[in-house]
């Protein structure tokens with residue numbers, strides 16, 4: 001029934017109400033000032049029961065949670081994360097990362113996809129977890145793609161079992177190159193023998209990917225946003241993990257996508273690159289209705305969109321990032337659902353992408369924003385902001 005309310009709420013494009021204060025103002029971690037922190041992800045990588053934090057940039061840093069959402073620091077208050085991987089110069093930086101168990105040993109591994117503003121090769125790196133949050137040397141999954149000119153290029157990586165064999169597969173989008181690359185998992189426990197890249201032309205997309213389930217087939221498709229034009233792509237998946245690229249008329253340039261899988265009804269979310277809007281399309285049995293604007297002008301451009309249950313009521317919530325609000329003042333917007341969506345704006349000193357995870361162990365998702373220096377924008381590269389849920 002709760003899910004039905006969520007469906008109705010979305011279909012009616014609900015008025016957004018201002019939420020009560022569910023989050024404290026962000027706290028900032030002083031982190032090594034060596035790189036952008038383009039994306040953060042959370043997961044218990046050392047299996048001690050506490051959610052750890054991983055930050056991606058030109059390096060991958062692991063922040064081990066001490067148990068209450070704090071991390072080891074030196075006497076000056078600087079955090080002491082472990083650098084577990086460093087890209088070679090010319091390989092760009094890691095703009096998109098994920099934690100997933102790719103080799104079937106029950107322990108989450110790290111997946112990192114490279115991007116960059118400089119020419120160079122673009123690949124995926126796997127860091128297999130030994131089980132204690134220690135990692136084997138990286139496995140490079142070669143895309144065969146390289147960027148020959150200096151230009152901004154967004155990247156996005158998603159994981160899902162595209163061919164239904166029980167092993168996690170990987171897809172990565174590269175906007176500048178107009179390609180989406182899929183690596184199917186060879187499916188031998190313990191060693192993650194990925195098959196060679198299968199590359200799809202997504203000439204209008206690739207900056208932001210999300211996975212959506214097809215009904216009634218139960219296969220998976222990939223939505224790909226398009227920063228350059230009003231038509232995005234959907235890579236329609238087959239049971240064998242292959243895809244057919246189709247155009248998806250959204251009517252706006254889009255920066256990122258997310259999906260809400262509510263069974264037979266599911267939803268595609270797009271952030272408009274031209275307007276301060278979230279667009280939502282309803283998808284029923286592979287037919288698309290919309291997209292419709294989500295009833296609000298958010299006052300500044302939106303980059304990322306994610307769907308996750310942040311308040312633990314089993315209803316999908318929607319999170320947005322706004323990296324371009326003002327100099328050193330950016331936002332993450334959290335919209336929690338009940339029979340409508342209540343909106344709370346979290347102000348961060350700087351953010352680009354964000355993640356959520358319960359860092360202080362109170363059962364509610366906290367929000368972590370990593371910062372990014374962009375091509376010219378404000379630089380707060382030595383902090384990560386964490387907005388803890390307000391119940392503590």
Ligand SMILES: [Ca+2]
Nearest residue numbers: 044048050052
């Ligand atoms: Ca841990």
Ligand SMILES: [Ca+2]
Nearest residue numbers: 101103107109
């Ligand atoms: Ca694993």
Ligand SMILES: [Ca+2]
Nearest residue numbers: 161163165167
């Ligand atoms: Ca698979």
Ligand SMILES: [Ca+2]
Nearest residue numbers: 358362364389
């Ligand atoms: Ca929490």
